[in-house]
Amino acid sequence: MPFEPGEWAPLGPAPGMVYSRFPKHRRGETGVPAAPVIDVTDLTKRFGDLLAVDRVSFALAPGEILGLLGANGAGKTTTLQLVLGLTAPTSGRIRVLGMDIEKKRRAVLQRVNFSSAYISLPTNLTAWENLLVFSRLYGLRRARAKILGLLERFEIPHVLNRVVGSLSSGQITRLNLCKALLNDPEVLFLDEPTASLDPDIAEKVRCTLLDIQHERHLSIIWTSHNMQEITNLCDRVIFLARGRVVLEGGPQEILDRTRADSLDEVFISVARSGNLHLPAVEATAPASAGIP
Numbered sequence: 001m002p003f004e005p006g007e008w009a010p011l012g013p014a015p016g017m018v019y020s021r022f023p024k025h026r027r028g029e030t031g032v033p034a035a036p037v038i039d040v041t042d043l044t045k046r047f048g049d050l051l052a053v054d055r056v057s058f059a060l061a062p063g064e065i066l067g068l069l070g071a072n073g074a075g076k077t078t079t080l081q082l083v084l085g086l087t088a089p090t091s092g093r094i095r096v097l098g099m100d101i102e103k104k105r106r107a108v109l110q111r112v113n114f115s116s117a118y119i120s121l122p123t124n125l126t127a128w129e130n131l132l133v134f135s136r137l138y139g140l141r142r143a144r145a146k147i148l149g150l151l152e153r154f155e156i157p158h159v160l161n162r163v164v165g166s167l168s169s170g171q172i173t174r175l176n177l178c179k180a181l182l183n184d185p186e187v188l189f190l191d192e193p194t195a196s197l198d199p200d201i202a203e204k205v206r207c208t209l210l211d212i213q214h215e216r217h218l219s220i221i222w223t224s225h226n227m228q229e230i231t232n233l234c235d236r237v238i239f240l241a242r243g244r245v246v247l248e249g250g251p252q253e254i255l256d257r258t259r260a261d262s263l264d265e266v267f268i269s270v271a272r273s274g275n276l277h278l279p280a281v282e283a284t285a286p287a288s289a290g291i292p
């Protein structure tokens with residue numbers, strides 16, 4: 001896919017510009033409130049004395065990109081792992097695509113996928129072998145064409161026959177993204193998908209992911225410490241602090257509400273105080289952060 005510089009929303013967009021390339025699915029624009037693809041209620045995860053996730057509630061609308069934000073250790077990755085059924089909750093309810101993750105994990109995992117900068121693929125297998133293993137797990141018919149197409153799309157066709165252990169971290173990140181898209185997921189969990197990418201490749205990857213999201217009306221939960229990326233990409237964000245939801249809303253809405261100049265400012269306030277202490281904020285997060 002040819003990459004055209006500046007194709008996705010520019011940095012520091014004026015209100016209304018951010019989503020101009022991607023016609024919205026959201027309730028206000030379609031007038032149709034859609035059933036959430038993810039519905040999480042009072043989700044709690046305790047590791048010994050530590051409450052990593054503390055009564056978190058949120059929903060993800062079809063085709064929505066939701067940013068999950070918060071300081072190191074705030075509970076983002078644990079939340080994603082819970083929603084994927086990779087770890088069991090201490091309490092709470094998780095429904096994905098209308099199914100209870102604890103009862104229908106297998107069926108859910110056929111229709112969702114995830115990518116993490118920090119989960120490694122087997123290093124002694126080549127990129128091709130890795131993707132072939134996953135293709136077989138998903139029962140893909142035209143695995144070869146799918147794999148080659150994805151590697152091409154993320155501009156790493158040359159790594160096909162190289163063992164993963166010999167790849168750069170940026171190449172592994174993109175290979176992970178190819179893995180995450182093999183089964184044409186309806187819901188994608190991206191845990192810091194651009195963390196190890198140089199600014200040029202990061203922009204191309206954002207653009208490619210947005211193209212795919214738009215083509216397939218994909219629903220995405222996206223974590224990142226890059227607030228500009230979040231501002232530009234996400235329809236809505238949730239800030240976690242010490243496992244709790246402390247702020248939720250559209251990026252511009254949050255800036256309007258807090259009168260902060262940037263999400264970086266909001267992030268730092270939340271990270272340092274465990275809550276939001278910007279002068280203009282009247283109230284912190286809603287107890288339940290559902291679809292707006």
Ligand SMILES: Nc1ncnc2c1ncn2[C@@H]1O[C@H](COP(=O)(O)OP(=O)(O)OP(=O)(O)O)[C@@H](O)[C@H]1O
Pocket residue numbers: 047050052070071072073074075076077078079
């Ligand atoms: N398996 C585990 N056993 C014990 N504690 C854990 C485990 N996994 C995570 N934690 C703890 O839970 C808390 C939340 O961790 P989590 O990885 O969800 O944070 P995060 O928001 O993803 O942070 P980061 O931005 O650094 O990726 C941290 O205090 C972490 O040390």
Ligand SMILES: [Mg+2]
Pocket residue numbers: 076077078191
């Ligand atoms: Mg994490």
